[in-house]
Amino acid sequence: MSEQSFHLVCPHCQATNRVPAARLSAAPKCGKCGQQLLTASPHELNAQTANKVIQKNDVLTIVDFWASWCQPCIMMAPEFKSAARQLPQVVFAKVQTDKYEQAAAPYNIRSLPTMVALEMVRKSHVNQARYQVIKSSSGCKACSRSTSYIRLLIIQAIYPRAHVFL
């Protein structure tokens, strides 16, 4: 059996890298630009990068959909950043929906902030990969979001493999 590997989109140059599972915890670097693939801080996505990062990454990816006018979003941002620091093997990304409305459109965002946990699902028999929303959380509960809340969302999303990350 070949070793499991993951596709990781470089947050700096957007090249898709293939990283063996065992290398994920060893600060993997981009084969194209040489910079860190896992930065332990949220990526700011734009209209061009959002689709690529969300659909090509096949490690657990948590996307925060926010807007500049949304006070709870701004309150939540430091907690999101802190969760990214604590979980370096999870990709954290942000989409500013008032700036990049189109980037948010496929995710049917109804209230802000919304956090979506996505993971690539590979079906060997169809030889095709697609992303899947594994957990979505939105609405006023967001007002009290803390690092532990984000962590809980991740645990729910990846249970029972949570021990891999936590």
Ligand SMILES: [Zn+2]
């Ligand atoms: Zn790169």
